Amino acid sequence: MAKVFVIAEQRDGRLKKSTFELLGASAAAGNETHAILLGEGVAGLAAELAHYGANKVHVADHAGLKFYTADAYAQVILGVVKSSGAEIILAGHTPTGRDLMPKLAARLDAGLASDCTSLAFEGATVKVRRPVYSGKATAEVEFIGSGPKLVSMRSNALGVPKPDTSKTAEAVSVAVSLGDLKTKVTEVVKGASARPDVTEASIVVSGGRSLKTAENFKLLEDMADVVGAAVGASRAAVDAGYRPHRDQVGQTGKVVSPALYVACGISGAIQHLAGMRTSKVIVAINTDSEAPIFQVADYGVVGDLFQVVPALQGELSKMKDH
Ligand SMILES: Cc1cc2nc3c(=O)[nH]c(=O)nc-3n(C[C@H](O)[C@H](O)[C@H](O)COP(=O)(O)OP(=O)(O)OC[C@H]3O[C@@H](n4cnc5c(N)ncnc54)[C@H](O)[C@@H]3O)c2cc1C
Numbered sequence: 001m002a003k004v005f006v007i008a009e010q011r012d013g014r015l016k017k018s019t020f021e022l023l024g025a026s027a028a029a030g031n032e033t034h035a036i037l038l039g040e041g042v043a044g045l046a047a048e049l050a051h052y053g054a055n056k057v058h059v060a061d062h063a064g065l066k067f068y069t070a071d072a073y074a075q076v077i078l079g080v081v082k083s084s085g086a087e088i089i090l091a092g093h094t095p096t097g098r099d100l101m102p103k104l105a106a107r108l109d110a111g112l113a114s115d116c117t118s119l120a121f122e123g124a125t126v127k128v129r130r131p132v133y134s135g136k137a138t139a140e141v142e143f144i145g146s147g148p149k150l151v152s153m154r155s156n157a158l159g160v161p162k163p164d165t166s167k168t169a170e171a172v173s174v175a176v177s178l179g180d181l182k183t184k185v186t187e188v189v190k191g192a193s194a195r196p197d198v199t200e201a202s203i204v205v206s207g208g209r210s211l212k213t214a215e216n217f218k219l220l221e222d223m224a225d226v227v228g229a230a231v232g233a234s235r236a237a238v239d240a241g242y243r244p245h246r247d248q249v250g251q252t253g254k255v256v257s258p259a260l261y262v263a264c265g266i267s268g269a270i271q272h273l274a275g276m277r278t279s280k281v282i283v284a285i286n287t288d289s290e291a292p293i294f295q296v297a298d299y300g301v302v303g304d305l306f307q308v309v310p311a312l313q314g315e316l317s318k319m320k321d322h
Pocket residue numbers: 207208209210233234235236237248249250251252253254264265266267268269270271272275285286287288291303304305306
């Protein structure tokens with residue numbers, strides 16, 4: 001059994017699915033599972049963390065933590081983990097986790113395994129697997145030496161457990177005094193999209209250069225709406241200005257691991273595969289039967305996406321209605 005600290009991630013008072021995955025995995029292994037919750041006006045979220053497996057929630061509720069900065073968040077988290085004897089520290093491999101975990105590891109002089117797709121607890125330590133070389137190989141990583149072990153996990157890799165609303169956790173308030181900060185976020189201007197983020201969604205429908213215009217992505221958005229999916233894009237589509245960079249999947253975009261990934265008119269370049277090949281089920285629609293995307297696809301449709309996508313959407317709508 002290990003003393004595991006999960007860095008809880010919330011945005012606008014809503015906890016992220018990746019946090020629930022980490023809590024569930026730690027609790028299922030019988031670990032003493034702590035959550036560290038930071039933000040402003042977030043104390044009310046402690047109960048939900050308990051439902052997913054936290055035994056104890058450290059709540060740092062402070063106006064200076066309203067917006068994430070590595071500076072302020074690291075200061076508070078380091079205070080908690082150093083005084084509590086954390087053995088393992090877990091975070092989602094989200095934009096926040098990618099930014100924060102290396103800083104924590106450096107400040108703790110500890111090891112970090114990032115972007116992991118599986119983990120196995122062994123006593124006070126943990127073994128992980130992580131894709132390397134753009135997903136062409138998988139490395140198994142063990143921690144050696146003393147000090148806490150830090151792991152960032154790819155979203156959707158562990159699965160969200162069923163919440164148990166009868167579970168409760170001890171909530172402790174963390175005294176926050178933020179001294180000597182180098183950065184401060186004064187305003188966050190949100191994008192217009194109300195769709196789920198590609199890293200969080202369980203279904204992602206992505207399009208490539210073949211969509212030809214930004215307007216044509218409406219075709220994918222309409223299908224995505226039927227199944228509650230996020231809309232992603234290849235770099236070629238993003239570079240052409242059809243989609244914002246936040247939707248880009250791949251080596252220089254986001255890494256996704258949804259239950260279902262639908263690639264529409266995407267060739268399957270190695271840099272794109274690096275961002276989606278760990279998806280549970282991959283469907284590819286492409287006019288070229290030799291396109292590399294078919295090598296990783298579980299189901300392939302050789303055809304014109306402008307005909308296949310509306311037909312698929314029609315069938316999905318029918319299934320939804322029944
Ligand atoms: C350092 C580096 C980093 C990179 N990072 C990324 C990254 O993060 N993400 C990423 O995606 N790429 C990345 N790339 C670019 C990558 O190499 C490819 O150029 C890119 O993925 C191609 O995008 P695409 O598949 O949309 O376009 P294309 O390669 O042009 O492929 C279009 C595909 O659509 C098919 N098609 C055409 N018309 C239709 C139709 N009507 N119906 C169905 N199918 C059709 C074609 O047969 C073809 O397979 C990176 C490249 C480099 C060098």
